[in-house]
Amino acid sequence: MTNASQVVVIGGGQAGLAAGYHLRRLGVDFVILDGQSTPGGAWQHTWDSLHLFSPAAYSSLPGRLMPPQPGETYPDASHVVAYLADYEKRYDLPVQRGALVQAVQRDGPFLRIQADIGTWQVRAVISATGTWTRPFLPAVPGREVFQGRQLHTVGYRRPGDFAGQRVIVVGGGNSGAQIAADLALAGDVQVTWATRRPPRFLADDIDGRALFDVATARRRALDEGRTDTGGVTSLGDIVAVPPVRAARDAGLLTVKPMFSRLTSGGASWADGSHAGADAVIWCTGFRPVLAHLTPLNLRGRRGHIATHGTRALGEPRLHLLGYGDWTGPASATLIGVGRTARDAARQIRDLVR
Known part of the structure; x- marks a missing residue:
């Protein structure tokens, strides 16, 4: 049986929830498919001592400020998980859990999403699967002989x-x-x-607030044809x-x-x-989780999919959200993903109405 919906959002972490918030406000029919069994995205799998770079008020998704964590200037990961779970509930976002998406395919005027709990036929897709489940290990000589x-x-x-x-x-x-x-x-x-x-x-007084401003200023400069400021990497x-x-x-x-x-x-x-x-x-980084998009044949030599903003150049019904600066300045952060999620939702609303 094929499920009907206008839009499927793949991934129920911070990027997927931000997309859901804006789609809901725009009156678009959608569902969020998340492969995990509980809310919180990748934040529920981090190390015990991890804290945000920014105070709670500067680490919020659209529409709902993250409340401060008592006794902490920079909230820890468990506080973020609780915030994301509350956010999902507060806005009654239609998240289906345990829904691992295997493939997105073209199907005439539709895109067909094949997940382990069923199939969806939709007008547009937002892929928001992040990077956490695809860790990168460099090819260093001797890795196979190390006994530890x-x-x-x-x-x-x-x-x-x-x-x-x-x-x-x-x-x-x-x-x-x-x-x-x-x-x-x-x-x-x-x-x-x-x-x-x-x-x-970075200088000791630099935190996520300043980094978001720097990343946004760089994107604005590039969009206006001005000199590249170097963004966050110019600071450290x-x-x-x-x-x-x-x-x-x-x-x-x-x-x-x-x-x-x-x-x-x-x-x-x-x-x-x-x-x-x-x-x-x-601690060698991650690669974007994009295997479910393989049937669309959009990935370039470096593994990224070419986009204009969040929209895939080779498939205008597909938007990529939250993978890093190539899908929007600071879009892999809690505070940064809201703006690109809003823009993607507006483009999708115009496509499906």
């Missing part, structure tokens, strides 16, 4: 899992800095932090959240250049030095 534990950011939870161990954290971004700091501050973990270039910390790579500042200022973050290879018992560098390791944590 290897895990990605998605598998890290707490320092206690590595008590008394030697751990190499790989990656010079926010995740690498925060996990290295989390382990170092525990006091009973020997941490080596390996990065491809020296870590670039790492937001100096309190635990990172504490570990950095205490001299607990031992930084080394990227090793040349892993060995059975650790890592070796080009200068001949070696560090023993019981575990390697790869």
